[in-house]
Structure formats: C-alpha cells, structure tokens
Amino acid sequence: MTARRRAALRLPADALLVGAVLLVVVAALLSALGLRPEGADDRARRLESELRCPVCQGLSIADSPATLAGEMRSVVAEQVAAGAGDADIRAYFVERYGQWILLVPDAVGANLLLWAAPGLLLLGGAAVVVTRTRRRGVRAPVEAVEKVASERPRPLALAAVFGIVIAAVAIPLAVAVGPRALGGQITGGQATTQAAAPIDDLQARVTTNPTDVGALVALGDAYAVAGRAGDAADAYGRALKVEPDDIGALVGLSSLLLGAGRPDGALTLLDRAVAIAPDLPDAYLYRAIARYQLAGSLTADARADALRFLELAPNDPRRTLADQLLAGATPSSSP
Amino acid sequence: MSAAVIRPSRTRLVASAIAGILLIGAIALIAVGFTRDPSRIESPLVGRVAPEFRLVSLAGATVDLATLRGRPVLLNFWASWCIPCRDEAPLLRAAQERYAARDVAFLGIVYQDSPASAQAFVDRYGIAYPSLLDPDGRTALDYGVYGIPETYFIAADGTIRAKQIGPLDAASLERQIQEALR
C-alpha cells in the first residue's frame, strides 16, 4: 500500500467510525422515541416474568409449567385486560404472598442498596482506574517508536475517540434507563389513573346519593376491574335493591357469580336480564357459560346462547370465548 | 521482583480491612441463612382479616365464610394427590370431634383436584366437615397458597391467627387451634 493511498484511507476510516457510532446511537434513540405503548399481551408477559412462581420457586410465573402459575397468569391477563396498573397488579400478589413474590424488588428502603450497588461499584472502580492511569500515564514513551508517524491528534480522530468513549458509556445507560422508563411509565401511569380515579369519585357520588343506580353500577364495574369481587358484588347488590331491573347490575353481578363458580345463581339473574333486554349480547354469552358450567357440557340451550351472542356481537373481543365454548364440544371443527 | 518483604502500605491495610469487614459480614449472613428454610414463604395474611369466599362443597352445599363470623375457623387446603395430606386427614378428623363443643368450624378446600378423586379421599378418611371446591383456584390464590397442605387458623373475629405450611402434627395443630380460640 503506498503512502498516498494510506493517507487517502485515513480520513474515511475515522469518519466511518464516528458515523457508525452515531448511526447506532441514533437508531437506538429513534427506536426508543418511536416506542409504542406496549400492547396488552406484552404487558402481561412482562408482568408475569416479574412474578415468582410459588411452586417452582426458581422460575417466574411466565415460565413455570405449574398449574398455580397458570392460574396466576390468568389473573394477570384479566387485570391487564381490565386496565389495572402495574402497581395495582403487583400489589394484588404482594397482598397475598408478600414481597417475596416480586422477582424485581421495588427500589424502596433496604432495596435501594441492591439497585445502587452496581453503580457504586462501577464508579468506585472507575475512580481507581482513572487515578492509576493518571499516575502511570497511558502513553508509553518507551514504545514511542511504535507509532506509525509522529501524528498530532486531529479533530476527526479526537471525535472518534470521544464518540466511542461516549457511546460505551451512553449506550449502556440508555439501555438501562431510557426505553424502560419511557415505555414503562407511559403505560403504567395511564393505567393506574384509569383504574384508581373512578373508584374514589364513584364512592363519593354513592355516599352523597345512595340511590344513584348509575353510580352504583359504575362503582361495581370499577371494583370488578380492580379485582375486588366482594366490593363489586356489594355495589351491584345495592343497585339491584334500588332498581331490581337494572340491566348493568344484573349482568355485572352474574359475571361475578360465574367467576366465583356459582353458575346457578348467575343463570337466574341472566334469565331476567335476557327477558328485560333481549338484544344485549353480554347476557347471552354469560348465560351460555353458566349453562355450560351447570350441565358440564354444551347443551342445546348453551349452544343457542353462544350462537346468539356471536350473531349480536360479531366483532366483540370476547368472541373467542364463545368460539372456544362451541369448539369445546365439537373437536372435529378444528382439524 | 525481589523476595524482600516490605512493610504493608496504608492503602493496602485499608483495602484489606474493608475486604475483611465485607467478608465477615457475608459469612455472618450465610451463617444466619443456615437457620432458615428458604422454601418457606411467610404469609402476609397472618394478623389480617381472612379473605372472603363463597364456595360450593362436594356435597353441593354453599358455604360462605362471612356466615361463620363469630366462630373460630380451621381452613385446610388439601388434595387427594398430596401425600402428606393423607397423614393429616385423620388428625384433622379427630380434632374436629374434639373441638365440636368449642364451636370450631372446620373447612377443607380442595386444591387442584377433580371432584371425583376428592370425594373418594373424603370417603376413605371419613371427613365429616365440608370440603369446598375451588375450580379456578382463586380462593387458594387469595390465601397465598403455594404448596399443600396449608392450614389457616381463623379467630372468631375473622382474623387469621396462624398459618401452618406443610403437614400438621398433633402438637402444632393443638397449639394453633388454641391460638385461634384466644
């Protein structure tokens, strides 16, 4: 390689390095900025991966094959679907199993030590490295002969050095805090307000006017969404005392009964709901489930209800439930 | 490098002292760890009001915990596939007879089991108190159950006084029922 050609290559090499580092950093930043709020499935999966399985204690409930983990996953999925915030979902499990259930301890109290330790270690170590190299010097006068030429630092070369150093520091930092803080807080924050605010508001409304059926039903819905089935049932019950034919309370209470494994009670309420509002898809879906649970198989009645639901609400997200119900008894339908 | 021994420098002494302190701390920590069983999860529910449930028993009766308020309750999570539960069943049965006069309510909750197998177990051990079905496991989850058998001792005021993780023996059963009766 001639000296001239080498000289021609110098500039592009440094420029290329700077460019490449910038490109990677910019790509990561763009991606972090363009990060969509995570979808329900991703969010559920993330939360599941942060909860410890009480049975296979080494694994998260996302990975554990244990039945209990499956039940816990369905709780997470329900609460995510209901719009509960990350903190609410974690609190639900902590209430039952203690802090032990969290694979990522909250950064409070003694746990701060855990989160600070790596940073402190790195900082302390870096201080030692810096003082050491200062004392010794990075440059090796003995081996100055090694240098290809007696070069002075050029702007581009310096830029390359700084670029790489900054990237080496900034990239890990960005990964550590950037996207997580960004993505996590957006979704978490929104969800929390959604779930928390109405309960307080509604409670206030109900206290001032105990016969406000609309508020009672809304409160029941909010409780149900937050996983507080007892309170929800209470609210629906009070609504029905005031207005025995309130369709929202009937359907809400029956879904709670279904969840509690009492299809018989649910069925009575749902029969009434269907009589009052023959076009409400929810009532048919729940009644199909209640009938299925009571009979232990897909009876003609349950089948008719499920089909009616699909007919009334062909685009409802819960149609998979109806599909499953229908498919459960007819395995040949999915070859 | 010469073999000559030079007096340790101050930095080295300081560094060694720090290392030594950390080390002694770590060893003490591990020594403390020897006294604990890591697979045992302490329940945060002890001292709190027992979670509500309303479940249907194997016999078809509906049992609501709220209606038992005012009586001490022994709540035992079990399954027919659980081997220690087999040793525990006769103990619980005897205790129920013994404490009938003290108005202690005994309840079993069937954990991850089929009603048929559970019924066979009930018949085999002559369990007279209601065995409740928890088909979706939500009640077990509400009680923070992680490995059966687990037994909760609920006082008359509805608070959980004690939780037994793993099989009961005569002494622990006696002690914890007394706790709930206090």
Added chain:
Amino acid sequence: MISVAGLTASVTALGLAVVGVVAAIRSLRSGRFDPSLRWFAFAVAGLAVAANVIMILGLVGHDFSVDYVAQVGSRETPLLYTIASLWGALEGSILFWAGLLASLAALLVLRTPAPSQDRLPPALAVLFGLLAFFLAIVVGPGNPWGRVSPVPTDGPGPNPLLQNHPLMAVHPPLLYLGLVGLAVPFALTISALVRGDLDRVWLAATRRWTLGAWIALTAGLVLGAWWSYAVLGWGGYWAWDPVENVALLPWLTATAFLHSAMVQERRGSLTAWNVALVVASFSLTLLATLITRSGILSSVHAFTNTPIGPLFLVLVGGVVTGSVLLAVWRLPAAPAGGPLGARGVAFLVNNLLLVAVAATVLVGTLFPLFVEAATGRQVSVGAPYFERVIGPIALGLLVLLGVGPSLPWGTWTRASRRRLVPGAIAGAVLATGDLLVGGPPELILGIAIGGFAFVQSVSYLFDLARGRRPLAVRTRRGSRLGWPPRRVGAMLSHAGIALVALVIVAAAAGRQEASAILRDGQTLDLGEYRVQLISISRETQTDRSIVQAAVRIDGPGLEQTAAPALSLFATSSQAIATPAIVPGPTIDVYIVLLDVDPVVGTASLRLTVQPFMSWLWVGGLLVAVGGLLALAPRLIGQSRRAAVAEPEGVPAETST
C-alpha cells in the same frame, strides 16, 4: 466388602494427606523440594481415585449394603445414570471432588519442570490441606460408606431430574473440574506469597492452570445451560438461580484474571490485583460449593440441608481470611511499573466491568439473605433484576471485546482505529436493519454491538491467518507456528462470546409462545407453526410411567412428528416433563407436555419457538475450544524448558 475397601482407601488417603501437609511444610523450611512429596501426591491421588472407582463398582454392582448406593442406586436405572449418580448427591459429589483435587495435585507435581519444583512445597501443603478437609468430610459427616442393615433389595434411584438426559454425565464433572481446578492457581499463588517469588514463572504457571480450569468451567456452564434447556422444560437455559449464579462467579473472576495477567506479563504491574483475582476465584468456588451443598438458598439444583454447610463456611472463612492476611504481610509493594498503554487501559476497564458483573451477581444472590437477616422480611431477586442491571455492563464488555484486540500496547493510532472499520460497518448495517424492522432499542443495541464484536473478532482471526500485522512494527518473527495459538485461541473465544451474546439477544426478542389444551386432532397455532395432537399414549416401565403426546409439527420447511413426554417416577411424586425439541439452524421448535387429563383425554401443550438457539451452544463451545487452542502448545507437550521460558516467548506476538 465395598464399604470396607472404600472406607479403607478414604481413611488412608486422609492420613497420607495430613502427613503430606507436615512433609510439605518441612520441605518448605529446607527451601528445597523433597522428592518424597512426589510420592505423597501420587499415593493420595491413587487412593482417592481408587475410592471413587470402588464407589462406581458399588453403584454398578448394586451393592445396596453401602449407604450411598442404597440412597441413590436402583436396579432399574440405566448404566450411564448409575455411574453419573456418583456425583448426583451430596456425599458422592464430595468424594468425587476429593478424587479430582487429588488427581490435580498429582498432575501439578508431574507437570512442574524440575527447575521450578522448589516452588511446590507450600502449594502442596495447601492442596493436601484442602484434600484433608474434603476427605475428613468423606470419612466423617458426609460418609457415603456406611453399612445398611438389613440390606435392601433395591433403592430409590437418583433424583429423577438427573436421569433424564445424557448431558448429566458430562456437565457436572466438567463443572467440578473447573471449580476444583481453580484450587491449583490458588495454591501456586499462596506458595509464591509465602516464598516471596511472585515473578514471571509464577504468573505463567498460574495463568496456564487458570486457563485449564477456565476451559472446563466454560464447557461445564454451557453444557449446564444446554441441559437446563433440554430437560427442565421451561424453554429457557439460564434462570439466574442461586446455584447457577455462584457457578458463574468464579468464571467471571477467572476471565478477569486471564486478561489482567497479560498486563503483568507485558508491563509488570497489577501483581496485587492478580493475586486478589486468583484468591477471589478460588474462594468463590468454595462459596459455590457451600451454597450448592447447603441448600441455604432455594434452587432446583441445591442438595438438601446438611451439617456439612457450616463446615464449608469455616473453610471459606479460613481460606479468605488467611489469604488476605498473607497478602497484607507478604505482598511486595507495588513496583513503579511502566505506563499501561492503550491496551493496558483496555484490560483494566475490562477487569473493572467483569468484576462489577461478578459483584452484582454476588450481591443480588445474597441480597435476600441480607434483607431477611436485617429485617425479617422475605424478598426475591430474580432474572429480571439481573438482566436489567447486567445487560448494560455486558454491552460495555462487548464493545471492549471488539475494540481491545486492535489496540497497541503503546498509543492508540489511526492505523489501529482503521482495523475497527469492518465491525463498525457491520454494527451500523445491523442497527439500521433492526430499526427498519421496528426492533426495540435493546435489540438494536444488542445486535449492533454483538455484530460489531463478532465481525471484529473474525477479522482479527483473518489477519492472524494471513500473517498480516499492520501495526506490529516491533514484531519478533519468532513464532514457531504460523498461527500463534494463544492469539488465535483468544480470538476464537472472543468470537464465541460475541456469538453467544447475539443469540441471547435475538432469541429473547424472537421468542414466541402459545399454549392450549388439546384433544386428539386439535391444533395449536403459533405464527407459521402448527402443532397437532395425534394421540396420547401411556407406557409403564419398571421404575416410571411415561405419558407421551404424539404431535405433528408443521411449519416453514418443517413437517415431522415429535413426542413430548411426562415421566412419573414410582419413587417420587415429582412429574418430569421431557420437552420435544426440533432444533434448526434458524429456529428451534420446543414443545412441552404440561399436563394430561386422562378422564377427558386432553393434553395441555406449550409451544415455544426461539430463533438461532442452536448457535448458543456452538458459540459457547467455541469459547471453550478457543481456550483449548491457547493451551494446546502445553498440552501437546513442548519441552519442559520451554514451559519455564513461556513468559518470554509470548511477547513474540505483539498486539496485532
């Protein structure tokens, strides 16, 4: 018969080890190597190995009069797992450990060239002392040789998890070899401290023995991850479980030492740091043993709670305190030392990051103990914590891995920067590509930096292959081989690490999962993949009943049947899932049978697809192969003289 023979061998070995300690100390006083030490080493090794062989004979011959055989043996267990049960439970594993340690002590005596033998007595005193500790456990609290009476006709067999995959016959011995192997550099270092000769010969020997142990440890960890993937049925390979973590710790510090040793080789500095790393690596192996053997932290791998734990605690405490005190008294003051140069600084940063990772893993693993001791509360520190905290540091290490080998020992020049161009282009292209397909920032950075590190490592290999050393103005053309094995090995290991990093990032990002409860004929769809349940069959063997779900897998370029299974052992209530894995160059299809409902006739299946998983094992083993290559000149037997002269020979290969 077996009991008597085994106990006799163990007791005799213990006696000889104790006498060996005394003889070694006497030899140290005289300052000369006492040839009788040679025979002590060989005799102890012979006896300890004989004790292991006797135990294997007992296991294979189903002699249930021996306590350990009655505890882990079973007539139904296949031969391979019967032999593997030697290290499958507590008492046997300590016997095995003693056998390995004794063999390594003998090997040390054999492989140390005559001029260096005067350095051996203190090292042998340390090794004999450790051996005495292990053998005392074998003879005392962890005695596997007890007689069982009346003699049972059959035993329960080993833990079901341990007889499910042939890797169980390879992974633990390699891991043990790696852990035990780190005792030798530790002994050499203590010896050098006592004798005051922390010189080049010490460094070369310590580096070589560490490298040997490191190779075994690397292979053991990789195969362990593979075993976890193939057996545990959760689709992952590393759960950040305490026992996995503590096995990783000595690997991290040993890796740090292998790098910082080069700074001492070239610049004569970092002696104290190197001593600290060697001592830390060995102490951490003892800690690993302690945590594994004591069941102090719950783990799938831990043995049950035993009285042996506290004994180990005393040993760990003694080893570390003794080493620290010895270092304080005997370590010479740091020499002035030359400037570190660009490469030296890079090694220093590398050490900082590796040790930070190790410390983080240690703190995270012990943290629950700390909180419980301090506050009585129970907390968990799990995979998401470690991934979040260690991920960024690992990226920094990868950057360094790509840049480091291009750096000269002198000043960072433009010519050395030019060598980064291939990797930089690769990184930029990969980052752009990821951005275009909408990858999240973690993926973009992971793939770009991993790609950079991998391409750089490969380009260094190419340079070495072509004999091109653009920067090596000062190169001595003294290398006997065209390919300097140490550098080629190092770059192979680097390429392996970069490959592993790439797979970890890509597999996590591309992982998809679905599960369903199926009846015969029903299907489970996941992206382009479809699994159809054909039938459920049940097979009863003498020691277990196996439920198999025959499934048909359809996907791009894939059309085959598989049979994930669940095994129920007669002697254990634990059901063991055997996943069906269809590995491929671009994707692994992984099917686990979670549960079977015999009444309804349904099977609960979980389907996971993960890209590039096969390359994880390739990359991991490449790391070990690189180490082997670097050690090759030693292994294929150069002259003893050359062995001593090694540190002088190495600088022939300069930075590039």
